[in-house]
Amino acid sequence: MSSSLLQKLQGLRLVTRRALPGPRYGDLRSPRPGLSLEFADFREYHPGDDERRIDWHVAARTDELYVRVYEGEENIRCEILIDRSASMASPEPGKFAYAKALAAALGFVALQSGHHVQFAGFSDQLAYPVPALAGRRNVADLLASVGACTAEGGTNMEQVLARRVHEQPAPALTFVVSDLYDTEGFHAGLKLLRGSGREVVVIHVLTRAELAPPQEGAFEWRDVETGAELEVTLDPATLALYDAALRDWLASIRSICARLAVRYVLAVSDEPLDHLLLLTLRKEGVLR
Amino acid sequence: MQLLTPLALALTALTGLVLVFHALRPRYTQQEVPSLRLWQTVTEALSLQARWRRIVRSLLLLVHLLIVLLLALAAAQPILTWRGESALHVHIVDASASMLATDVSPNRFDVAIRQAAASMGDQSGRWAVILAGSSPRLLYHGPSRQEAVNALLAAEPETGGADWAAAADLLATFGEDPSTIVLWTDGSDAPEALAPLLARDGLTVRVVGGDVPFNVGITAFDARRRGEDPLQYEALVAVRNFSERDASGTVRVAADESPLFTAEFALGPGQEQAYTFPVRLEGFAALTARLDVTDHFDLDNAVQMEVRGLETTRVALVGPRNRHLEDVLRVFPQVDFDVRLFVGPDDPYHLRVYDRLPHDDRPGTQLVFAPPSAGPWVEAPVIVWWDPVHPLTRYVEWSSVRVLRARPLPVGGATRVLVESTAGPLVTVEDRDDGALIQVGFSLDDSDFAQRVAFPVFMDAVLQLAHEAGRQPVSPAPLPPAGEASLARRIDPVNPADAGAPPEAVSVARALWPPLAVTVIALLFLEGWLFRNRGGNPLKLRRREGAFRPGRGKGGVPD
Numbered sequence: 001m002s003s004s005l006l007q008k009l010q011g012l013r014l015v016t017r018r019a020l021p022g023p024r025y026g027d028l029r030s031p032r033p034g035l036s037l038e039f040a041d042f043r044e045y046h047p048g049d050d051e052r053r054i055d056w057h058v059a060a061r062t063d064e065l066y067v068r069v070y071e072g073e074e075n076i077r078c079e080i081l082i083d084r085s086a087s088m089a090s091p092e093p094g095k096f097a098y099a100k101a102l103a104a105a106l107g108f109v110a111l112q113s114g115h116h117v118q119f120a121g122f123s124d125q126l127a128y129p130v131p132a133l134a135g136r137r138n139v140a141d142l143l144a145s146v147g148a149c150t151a152e153g154g155t156n157m158e159q160v161l162a163r164r165v166h167e168q169p170a171p172a173l174t175f176v177v178s179d180l181y182d183t184e185g186f187h188a189g190l191k192l193l194r195g196s197g198r199e200v201v202v203i204h205v206l207t208r209a210e211l212a213p214p215q216e217g218a219f220e221w222r223d224v225e226t227g228a229e230l231e232v233t234l235d236p237a238t239l240a241l242y243d244a245a246l247r248d249w250l251a252s253i254r255s256i257c258a259r260l261a262v263r264y265v266l267a268v269s270d271e272p273l274d275h276l277l278l279l280t281l282r283k284e285g286v287l288r
Numbered sequence: 289m290q291l292l293t294p295l296a297l298a299l300t301a302l303t304g305l306v307l308v309f310h311a312l313r314p315r316y317t318q319q320e321v322p323s324l325r326l327w328q329t330v331t332e333a334l335s336l337q338a339r340w341r342r343i344v345r346s347l348l349l350l351v352h353l354l355i356v357l358l359l360a361l362a363a364a365q366p367i368l369t370w371r372g373e374s375a376l377h378v379h380i381v382d383a384s385a386s387m388l389a390t391d392v393s394p395n396r397f398d399v400a401i402r403q404a405a406a407s408m409g410d411q412s413g414r415w416a417v418i419l420a421g422s423s424p425r426l427l428y429h430g431p432s433r434q435e436a437v438n439a440l441l442a443a444e445p446e447t448g449g450a451d452w453a454a455a456a457d458l459l460a461t462f463g464e465d466p467s468t469i470v471l472w473t474d475g476s477d478a479p480e481a482l483a484p485l486l487a488r489d490g491l492t493v494r495v496v497g498g499d500v501p502f503n504v505g506i507t508a509f510d511a512r513r514r515g516e517d518p519l520q521y522e523a524l525v526a527v528r529n530f531s532e533r534d535a536s537g538t539v540r541v542a543a544d545e546s547p548l549f550t551a552e553f554a555l556g557p558g559q560e561q562a563y564t565f566p567v568r569l570e571g572f573a574a575l576t577a578r579l580d581v582t583d584h585f586d587l588d589n590a591v592q593m594e595v596r597g598l599e600t601t602r603v604a605l606v607g608p609r610n611r612h613l614e615d616v617l618r619v620f621p622q623v624d625f626d627v628r629l630f631v632g633p634d635d636p637y638h639l640r641v642y643d644r645l646p647h648d649d650r651p652g653t654q655l656v657f658a659p660p661s662a663g664p665w666v667e668a669p670v671i672v673w674w675d676p677v678h679p680l681t682r683y684v685e686w687s688s689v690r691v692l693r694a695r696p697l698p699v700g701g702a703t704r705v706l707v708e709s710t711a712g713p714l715v716t717v718e719d720r721d722d723g724a725l726i727q728v729g730f731s732l733d734d735s736d737f738a739q740r741v742a743f744p745v746f747m748d749a750v751l752q753l754a755h756e757a758g759r760q761p762v763s764p765a766p767l768p769p770a771g772e773a774s775l776a777r778r779i780d781p782v783n784p785a786d787a788g789a790p791p792e793a794v795s796v797a798r799a800l801w802p803p804l805a806v807t808v809i810a811l812l813f814l815e816g817w818l819f820r821n822r823g824g825n826p827l828k829l830r831r832r833e834g835a836f837r838p839g840r841g842k843g844g845v846p847d
Contacts, residue, residue, distance in 0.1 A: 087322035095322075181323040210322065220316035223324045230324050230331060231316055238330060245329040 005105070005274055012109045012277070012287045016199050017263075020076045020171050038071040076173055077118065077132070078110040079198070081164070082149065083178030084121035089151035090224040092207065096151045098269040099177045099205050104146040105277055106175055109287065111139050118168070119145055122160040123153035154225045155182040161189025171197035180204050180253055181225075187256050200262045201286050204253065207269045211246065213239060296363035299356070306352045351815045355808055362804035375413035375467035378459060379404045379436075380485070381443060382473035383421035384450040385772040389474065391498035391584040397445040400472035400496045405437045413467065420473075421446040424455040429462075447587060449769040450477065456484035470494060475777040482779060493782035498584070501775035502531040505588030506539070507560060507767065509577045511567065511595055513621075519568050521595065523548070525577045526562040529555035530774045537581030539563065543573045543595075572596050588773045591766075600624045601755040604631050607643035612738035616747050623751065639754035644731055651722035653754035658731040662695035669694050669711035680717060680726065680749045681706045684742040691737075694730035724753060 045054055045065035053067040082103045089096040103119065110117045111133060118132045119142060129145035157178070174193055180186050180202075193200050216234045223229075232238065250266070257264035265284055267276050281287045291297070321327075381404060387397035408415060415436035417427040428439035459469070469488055474497040485491060508526035529535040534556055541549040549565045567575075578590045603625035605613055617625045631640055633650055640648070642656040674686040686707055696712025699705060707715035714729040732738040737746075 090322060091320040179322060181325050183325075207322075218316045220318045221321045221324060221327065222318070224320050224322060226324075228324055230327055232327055232331065241330045241333050242326060245326045249326060 005277075006108065008274060008278060009105055009109050010112060012282075013113050014076070014078065014110055014115065014173060015285050015288045016076065016173055017261075017285075018199065020173060020199060021074065039068060040071045041069045042066040043069055075113070075115045075134075077116045077168075077170065078106075079164070079168075079172050079174040080106055080110075080117065080119045081161075081174060081176050082119070082121050082146075083123070083155065083157075083176075083180075084127075084149055084151045084153075085123040085155040085182075086152055086224045087155070087179055087181055088205075092209075093151075095179065095205055095207050095269045098267070098273070099203075100146050100149060101273050102203060102205070102267070102276065103175070103177055104143050105273065107133075107142045107146065108139055111142060112136050115173075117142060118172075120164070121149045122155075122157070123151075124156040124159070125153070126160045126163050155185065157182045157185035158188040158192075159185070161185075162192050165192045165196045165198075169196055171199070174198045174200045175203060176200060177203045177205060179206055179210075183249070183253065183256075186253075190256065190260055190262060194260045194262065200260070202253075202257055202262055202264045204250075204264065204266045205269060206266070211268065213242065290367045292365035292367060294364055296365070297360055299360035299363055302356045302360070303353050306349070306356055310346075310349050310352070348815065348818050351811055351818060355811050355815065358804050358808045358811070362801040362808065366800040366804075368798045368800050375411075376416060376462065376464060377408070377411045377413060378416045378418065378462075378466045378469045379408070379440065380418045380420050380455060380459070380469065380471045381440070382450055382471070382477075383419045383443065383445045384477070385445070385447045385587055385768045386474055386476040386585070386775055387445045387496075388447075388587055389497060389501055389503070389584045389775045390586070391501045391775065392496060395445075396474045396497045397443075400474075400494075401440050401443060403494065403496065404470065404472050405440050407470065408433050408437055408440075411468070416462065416466070417443075418455055418458055419443050420450045420452065420455040422448040422451055424451060424458050426458060447768065449772060450481075452477070452482050453484045456488070459485075459488070466490070468492065472496065473779075474775070475779040475781075476775055477771065477778065479779050486779075486782070491782060493779065495777060495779070495781045497775065497777065499777075500532065501584050502533065502535070503583045503585040503588070503773055503775050504529050504531070504535045504537060504555065504579060504581045505583075505585065505768070505773045506577055506579060506591045507588075507773070508562065509575075509591045509593055509767070511575065511593065514566065517568075519570055521567045521569055522564055523567045523575065524562060524564050525549070526560060527553055527555065527579065528560035528773075529557060530776075531583070532557050532776070535581065535583075537579055539577065539579055541565070541575060541577045543567070543569065543575050548575070567595075569595050585773060585775055588768050599755070601639065601751055602626075602637045603639045603641060603751075603754075604628050604635065604637040605641050605643070606631055607641075607645045610643050610732060612732040612743070613641060613643065616738070616744050619744055620748070620751060639751065647725060647727075651720070653723035653750075654725050655750055656725070656727045658695055658729065658734070659697070659727055662697050662727070662729055663712065665693045665695055666711035667693050669696075669709040669714065671707055671709045671714065673708040674715075675704075675706045678704070678706055678717070679753065680746065681715065683745050683749070685740075686742070689735060689737050689740065689742065691730045691735040693734050697727050697729045726750060726753075 042055065042058065043066065045067050049067050053069075055066050055068050058064075058066045080103045082099050084096070088099060107117045107119055114135070116132050116134045117138075118128070119130065120126055120128050129148060130141055133142055155178075176186075176190075176193075178186070190200060190202070213234060216236075216239075218233045219231070221230050221232060254264055256262075263284055263286060265276075265280060265286070267280070277287065381397070381400055383397065387395065387400065389396050392399050404417075411433075414429075414431045415433060416429040417436055417439050419425045419427050427443060428436045430436070459466075467490075469485075469490055470492045471482075471485060472494050473482075475493075475495040476497075479486065486493075505528060506525060507528045508524060511521045511523040514520045514522040523541065525539060525541055527539050534554065536552070536554040539549075539551050539553060540547065548567055549563065551563050553561050555561060573595045575593045575595055576590065577593075581589065583589070599622065601620070601623050603617055603623055605617075605625055605627045606629065609627055614625070614627070617623045626637075628635075631637065631648070637652065640652060640654045642654060642659070644658045644660070645656070646660055647654045647656045669691055671686050671689055671691070674681045674684070676682055691709070691714070694709065694711055694714055696709075697703075697705075697714065697716045699713055699716065700718065703716050703718045705713040705716050707713065709729075712729075716727050718725040718727075730737075737743055
């Protein structure tokens with residue numbers, strides 16, 4: 001990431017659709033009452049409450065003691081789960097590099113906002129290069145751990161996400177950055193994430209060639225993850241069929257996300273990263 | 289449209305091969321891809337795993353099919369024919385000697401060309417005029433009626449026969465079927481001779497000439513020496529009545545206007561009478577035989593023959609006396625020979641015969657027996673071959689000649705071997721500027737050649753080669769070809785119009801394979817251009833890239 005991009009990212013904040021409980025005071029709305037200036041409600045006075053919060057006007061009208069309750073503001077736990085399977089880096093590494101840069105940028109935004117950040121890469125296993133980080137001083141560690149992440153192996157999103165929910169059941173804001181070729185595992189894992197109370201943002205990263213194969217000819221393709229081979233002759237008719245299959249696939253993914261109230265963003269690896277962060281994610285309400 | 293080789297249309301089966309090539313899956317480029325998930329869906333829809341694929345409509349396939357079809361059509365050699373103003377009218381005029389007969393006025397040939405010219409006025413299209421003489425000639429071929437008429441009227445008859453087969457060949461070179469072919473003839477030739485032309489479809493035969501021609505002609509006129517007297521000759525003249533009625537008249541023979549012989553003749557139809565009479569001639573004389581008779585064919589009524597006085601052939605026998613040579617030379621009356629030991633440069637001999645002596649280098653013909661310059665003696669050589677064509681050896685049976693010993697002759701650049709033996713060449717001849725050098729590799733004393741009949745024959749040929757005028761003093765009289773004097777009609781007129789055949793417009797043919805070949809070449813260039821540009825069509829690429837607009841709306845929405 002360039003320094004200019006980091007400067008732009010310093011003004012960004014994470015946005016959640018609902019209040020998420022955090023480990024400590026922060027700048028996001030908490031489901032628990034707090035000490036902010038935003039009035040939330042009244043409740044009956046109980047011994048031990050701060051007498052300074054008793055609303056004496058209400059006491060005068062009702063002859064009972066009520067205290068003012070204010071909304072709490074806490075930081076949150078932010079999970080960034082990046083797909084590091086072989087399909088992300090082969091045959092061209094641009095997609096994986098783009099995903100890592102995106103993860104680093106989101107982690108930087110979370111850290112500089114005071115949130116706790118947990119970065120993990122997944123393929124058919126889940127790997128935590130560093131423990132949860134908090135505070136700006138850990139930006140370097142985050143960037144280093146993201147940079148050291150390599151792509152290899154297959155994908156088993158259901159197993160990986162189930163393990164994540166089991167290890168960390170607390171609600172969090174979870175970013176899933178993947179090409180989502182394990183669509184069935186993605187569907188099952190997303191259910192588990194949502195069931196644990198997480199708010200999930202799915203960023204679907206694809207290359208331009210995956211969206212629109214530009215060439216015609218005869219090819220013998222090998223799947224980098226499964227090793228399966230396929231002979232394909234590309235001509236206008238075949239490309240038209242691929243176009244239709246791609247539309248159906250993307251529509252099914254969007255449908256899954258919509259049913260589970262998950263925010264979905266399709267990113268193309270040759271799209272400028274600042275364009276995604278500063279325009280698309282802000283427009284989608286992920287950042288502000 | 290006609291096809292000259294319709295079997296070539298079987299080449300259209302190659303279109304199947306083109307389709308196979310288009311259906312056959314090509315060689316694959318191996319690549320790694322992130323996932324085959326979507327492509328497996330596509331291949332299930334297209335069944336792309338099969339060996340064959342569905343043939344897609346493409347301009348390249350269309351061009352390939354067109355190339356194959358056009359090549360097959362060109363190989364079939366299509367001929368486009370149509371009927372119209374370009375009809376070709378061919379007039380063939382008999383120019384043989386019999387067309388000079390005057391049984392019609394002024395003669396048959398003149399009547400024929402005038403009638404042919406008149407008939408052209410009723411025709412339209414193009415014309416060709418063929419003069420059928422001993423060597424048929426194309427007088428005109430083109431669209432101008434006037435030029436065709438002019439060529440026809442300027443034609444002249446010949447004094448020989450007509451080569452009808454050559455005329456038919458000339459007609460075949462036109463490369464198209466004429467609408468009309470008219471043969472103008474007197475019909476005096478045999479139908480067998482005219483068969484090549486009569487076999488043509490649509491041939492019209494117009495016969496000119498009277499119904500009862502009358503001709504009495506000289507059929508032979510020759511002279512030969514008689515007896516020992518070199519100035520005494522015997523002449524022969526033969527007269528024949530070619531007509532169907534009796535004929536009578538006088539035959540006269542004169543030498544340089546001096547009457548030599550006169551005889552009255554009376555001949556029945558088809559009869560011939562020959563007369564022989566002695567003539568004494570000194571030096572050159574022109575003998576003329578003439579018939580005093582009025583008939584329709586003057587060409588055979590007067591014949592001229594040249595007779596030269598016998599010239600002496602002077603021969604020098606150089607060397608020791610040889611009885612065989614002297615005896616044989618005495619047989620030839622025109623020969624005057626001398627036996628010499630030496631021949632000087634100024635001695636006027638037509639032939640110098642060297643017996644076992646070397647020849648000289650002076651002009652003139654030399655005959656050398658057993659030349660010392662030849663190779664060493666070889667005992668009993670056997671003659672194995674001789675030239676059956678050369679005048680010196682063609683009438684000699686050389687295989688029966690026995691030779692005791694001989695010197696094989698050297699063979700130079702201009703030397704021609706006439707007799708070959710097991711020892712080498714035995715008779716050679718070398719043509720020189722003024723004469724020839726004839727060498728015989730053996731002596732007459734060493735063989736039985738001098739005792740054989742072949743020896744005087746061989747010497748006669750040598751003398752003729754050395755001095756032509758000494759042997760043949762008579763130039764035979766040129767006579768009209770046999771058959772031309774018989775003026776009677778032997779074929780009937782033929783008019784295909786009477787048989788219902790359409791005489792007017794005819795098909796004009798044009799070969800179509802050249803434009804087809806040019807089209808195929810152009811298509812090959814187009815095919816190359818299409819092949820080079822089929823993968824990189826920028827319009828297709830832009831269209832494909834525009835299929836998705838990622839980042840717009842919710843997560844990138846396909847169009």
